[in-house]
Amino acid sequence: MKHVAKKRFGQNxxxxxxxxxxxxxxxxxxxNQTIVEIGPGLGALTKPLLKKINHLHVIEIDRDIVSxxxxxxxxTAVTIHNVDALKFEFAxxxxxxxxxxxxxxxNLPYNISTPILFHLLDNVAHITDMxxxxxxxxxxxxxxxxxxxxxxxxxxxxxxxLAMEYLITVPPExxxxxxxxxxxxxxxxxxxxxxxxxxxxxxxxxxxLAAFGxxxxxxxxxxxxxxxxxxxxxxKISSQLRAENLSVKDYVLITNYISH
Ligand code: SAM
Numbered sequence: 570m571k572h573v574a575k576k577r578f579g580q581n582x583x584x585x586x587x588x589x590x591x592x593x594x595x596x597x598x599x600x601n602q603t604i605v606e607i608g609p610g611l612g613a614l615t616k617p618l619l620k621k622i623n624h625l626h627v628i629e630i631d632r633d634i635v636s637x638x639x640x641x642x643x644x645t646a647v648t649i650h651n652v653d654a655l656k657f658e659f660a661x662x663x664x665x666x667x668x669x670x671x672x673x674x675x676n677l678p679y680n681i682s683t684p685i686l687f688h689l690l691d692n693v694a695h696i697t698d699m700x701x702x703x704x705x706x707x708x709x710x711x712x713x714x715x716x717x718x719x720x721x722x723x724x725x726x727x728x729x730x731l732a733m734e735y736l737i738t739v740p741p742e743x744x745x746x747x748x749x750x751x752x753x754x755x756x757x758x759x760x761x762x763x764x765x766x767x768x769x770x771x772x773x774x775x776x777x778l779a780a781f782g783x784x785x786x787x788x789x790x791x792x793x794x795x796x797x798x799x800x801x802x803x804x805k806i807s808s809q810l811r812a813e814n815l816s817v818k819d820y821v822l823i824t825n826y827i828s829h
Pocket of ligand 1 (some may be wrong): 579581613653678
């Protein structure tokens with residue numbers, strides 16, 4: 570189909586066949602798994618995935634692409650959800666009778682990558698794993714360890730729920746049109762058993778937000794609404810540290826200390 574890429578939908582279509590093959594290999598789709606692709610576009614991933622499995626759910630916002638897909642794929646092979654992925658209820662695809670959760674994949678529109686990741690976290694109980702192409706810089710933030718420059722709120726919030734693996738760096742030339750930045754492919758697997766559990770998850774999110782709100786300041790300053798000097802002494806966490814020096818475990822310790 571002749572399609573002019575729409576910037577507002579973050580349309581950068583994958584064209585490098587060797588890279589596409591390595592992504593599909595990393596995903597390793599198996600028959601009878603419930604697989605959902607976010608942003609199928611012109612089928613760079615959809616088509617090779619359909620060579621390995623009989624059915625795929627796709628979530629696509631662009632109506633022009635949706636009309637094209639309706640003629641391109643058999644109804645039995647592709648279930649099209651013409652909605653904004655940010656509003657999509659992933660739980661509706663989980664069959665209550667089976668314990669099969671969803672596998673979510675996609676070359677994500679970069680302009681909404683962080684909100685999509687947070688939306689998926691809300692649905693994490695229904696997800697087996699996720700494989701995404703994102704801006705390389707975002708993937709580096711997702712997997713970053715404490716006290717490194719890329720470590721931030723996104724790292725803490727995602728690592729609380731997920732084990733993540735940086736898989737492949739993908740150059741701009743692999744796309745049409747080429748984006749301005751490098752991309753990377755990442756695998757995310759929800760923890761079967763969370764290493765740390767916050768008793769009050771909303772409070773955990775608030776503490777992390779407050780700490781990273783002013784990441785140059787010490788936590789004595791940024792967390793003053795939650796902790797005083799004697800609290801820091803009880804916790805055995807130095808109040809002179811900055812947000813980026815604390816691990817997920819430290820944020821959970823703080824949350825559970827405040828909420829007990
Ligand atoms: N999968 C294709 C590929 O790899 O060539 C297209 C990837 S392109 C980076 C992103 C796709 O997501 C486009 O098809 C775009 O229309 C779609 N998209 C953008 N925003 C979306 C949203 N909020 N919900 C669902 N799809 C969206």
